[in-house]
Amino acid sequence: MKRMVLLGLLALGAVVVLLPFIWMVSVSLKPQAEIFTSSVTLLPRAPTLANYWQAITQTAIPRYLLNGALVTGGILVLQLLVSVPCAYALAHRRFRGRGVLFAAILAALLAPFHVTAIPIFLGLAQLGWLNSYTALILPFTATAFGLFLLRQAFARIPRDLIDAARVDGMGEMAIAWRIAFPLAMPTVIAFAIFSVTAHWNDLFWPMIATTDPQLATPPRGILFFRDAESGDAPGPLMAGAVLVTAPLVLAFLLSQRRFTQGLANTGLKG
Amino acid sequence: MNMRESMSTLLLTGPAALALVLCVFLPVAVVFVLAFTNYQIGAPGIGWVGLDNFAQLFGSRMGRNAILNTLTYVSIVIPASVGLGLLVALGLHALARSLPRVSEMLKAVYFLPVAATLVAMAVSWQMLLHPSLGLVNTWSSALGLPAPLWLSDRGLVLYTLSAIGIWQSVGYNMVLFLAGLAAIQPSLYDAAEVDGATSGWARFWLVTWPMLGPTTLFVMVVTAASAFRVFETVATLTKGGPAFASDTIVYALYREGFVYFKAGYASAITVVFFLALLLLTALQIWVIERKVHYR
Numbered sequence: 001m002k003r004m005v006l007l008g009l010l011a012l013g014a015v016v017v018l019l020p021f022i023w024m025v026s027v028s029l030k031p032q033a034e035i036f037t038s039s040v041t042l043l044p045r046a047p048t049l050a051n052y053w054q055a056i057t058q059t060a061i062p063r064y065l066l067n068g069a070l071v072t073g074g075i076l077v078l079q080l081l082v083s084v085p086c087a088y089a090l091a092h093r094r095f096r097g098r099g100v101l102f103a104a105i106l107a108a109l110l111a112p113f114h115v116t117a118i119p120i121f122l123g124l125a126q127l128g129w130l131n132s133y134t135a136l137i138l139p140f141t142a143t144a145f146g147l148f149l150l151r152q153a154f155a156r157i158p159r160d161l162i163d164a165a166r167v168d169g170m171g172e173m174a175i176a177w178r179i180a181f182p183l184a185m186p187t188v189i190a191f192a193i194f195s196v197t198a199h200w201n202d203l204f205w206p207m208i209a210t211t212d213p214q215l216a217t218p219p220r221g222i223l224f225f226r227d228a229e230s231g232d233a234p235g236p237l238m239a240g241a242v243l244v245t246a247p248l249v250l251a252f253l254l255s256q257r258r259f260t261q262g263l264a265n266t267g268l269k270g
Numbered sequence: 271m272n273m274r275e276s277m278s279t280l281l282l283t284g285p286a287a288l289a290l291v292l293c294v295f296l297p298v299a300v301v302f303v304l305a306f307t308n309y310q311i312g313a314p315g316i317g318w319v320g321l322d323n324f325a326q327l328f329g330s331r332m333g334r335n336a337i338l339n340t341l342t343y344v345s346i347v348i349p350a351s352v353g354l355g356l357l358v359a360l361g362l363h364a365l366a367r368s369l370p371r372v373s374e375m376l377k378a379v380y381f382l383p384v385a386a387t388l389v390a391m392a393v394s395w396q397m398l399l400h401p402s403l404g405l406v407n408t409w410s411s412a413l414g415l416p417a418p419l420w421l422s423d424r425g426l427v428l429y430t431l432s433a434i435g436i437w438q439s440v441g442y443n444m445v446l447f448l449a450g451l452a453a454i455q456p457s458l459y460d461a462a463e464v465d466g467a468t469s470g471w472a473r474f475w476l477v478t479w480p481m482l483g484p485t486t487l488f489v490m491v492v493t494a495a496s497a498f499r500v501f502e503t504v505a506t507l508t509k510g511g512p513a514f515a516s517d518t519i520v521y522a523l524y525r526e527g528f529v530y531f532k533a534g535y536a537s538a539i540t541v542v543f544f545l546a547l548l549l550l551t552a553l554q555i556w557v558i559e560r561k562v563h564y565r
Contacts, residue, residue, distance in 0.1 A: 085287030
């Protein structure tokens with residue numbers, strides 16, 4: 001009995017959490033006449049894919065999705081290229097300034113991106129780089145969080161393994177990429193999920209760095225779309241919202257454990 | 271240390287160190303300087319104005335309004351999101367013993383808003399709360415309840431945004447609490463039972479709650495830090511309106527800096543925002559070092 005009450009309460013909460021998802025999918029499947037009616041229903045009576053067809057063929061949604069993939073991919077690649085060698089050096093090399101560098105990384109963890117936005121905007125404007133993929137990608141090259149996570153993961157690799165590679169004549173850069181990097185793959189994946197999710201969903205920086213709709217990332221694009229249709233086409237708008245949300249939600253449903261680790265537990269374990 | 275070693279260290283760490291300086295440290299330093307100037311983006315001149323920008327932020331109605339709204343938002347979202355996160359985690363933890371698969375499924379559902387694109391979900395909330403086409407008001411009218419204007423009533427809008435903020439963050443807190451619950455040793459419950467704590471309630475206060483202390487603190491700080499940054503829902507749903515009723519500090523930063531191009535004033539807002547977050551972190555470290563020693 002007690003268990004049924006518990007289950008009931010948890011299920012009720014789950015329905016509330018799901019409501020905006022259900023509504024988004026439901027409206028996206030409704031024909032126009034069913035949306036603009038006085039008798040609103042939760043589920044569509046005559047579901048249709050017309051809204052999706054319209055969103056894909058007559059709007060810039062595909063372009064936004066492509067931009068999202070380019071920007072998040074570009075950011076992740078750049079972050080790893082810069083962070084992996086440095087994190088490896090911090091974990092397995094002794095050099096002057098190592099303590100300072102590590103302290104700097106911890107200090108940088110304290111500054112959220114919002115704090116640096118104005119000067120970075122001014123700098124990019126000075127260089128004439130605003131309104132470009134560069135403006136969307138480059139400012140995120142430095143990732144204190146990524147450096148910290150990777151350093152902790154590399155530090156768990158046994159010293160002997162690294163020394164053996166050195167004896168075999170491997171260069172330091174090669175050790176970082178061909179030994180440390182693959183061994184730390186779970187951390188790399190957790191960081192990748194964190195980074196891609198953060199930048200796919202980000203609205204703050206794309207709103208600042210770009211005004212060109214051709215460069216809009218998915219959240220920015222959805223707002224361009226909404227402001228252009230101004231209430232006339234909620235069906236295609238919801239279809240667009242579904243398409244923007246789908247990649248990450250599907251990835252999450254397919255690998256829940258990795259996702260929760262990437263988004264939540266990384267912060268705890270460190 | 272020879273030349274080759276130094277070169278290879280430089281090659282490994284140089285790019286990251288340079289990126290940190292250019293993307294973090296230099297901009298932070300510049301923001302602290304700009305906060306004391308009247309610089310406008312695109313304007314030819316720049317002049318020192320001392321503390322004028324800060325006086326404007328704390329002295330003007332608009333500035334105080336943004337700060338107060340943010341504090342209200344944070345003080346609603348923290349207790350509600352942490353409390354609900356804990357309740358859901360306790361429920362799922364208890365359910366996991368008898369119905370592990372159902373528990374896993376519900377956990378995924380509660381976490382879904384964390385992975386979903388908030389802007390797209392906010393657009394869906396907008397449809398859900400739409401005065402005439404939305405489901406919420408249709409249902410509440412059918413039940414004979416009032417059908418308020420969730421996003422355009424000045425007295426209500428901040429609470430609506432808070433509710434969406436809670437909706438979005440409960441799942442994250444739940445996952446952190448579940449990890450905390452899993453780390454509690456079962457032997458502690460046996461010991462508590464020997465000591466006479468036989469009801470679930472007594473066991474919760476004697477074992478679970480104190481053992482979750484560090485987790486609860488961590489969850490509260492994380493929730494506070496992300497609530498302070500509320501921007502996406504404001505920008506999507508209200509643009510700070512109506513009549514600045516839902517203006518928040520990060521949205522004000524965006525508006526003053528990048529719509530009105532008042533870089534100096536926006537930098538002052540940034541500095542205040544940054545110092546508030548630093549204070550929060552300091553508080554976290556202070557409390558952890560003083561209070562929490564269980565392991």
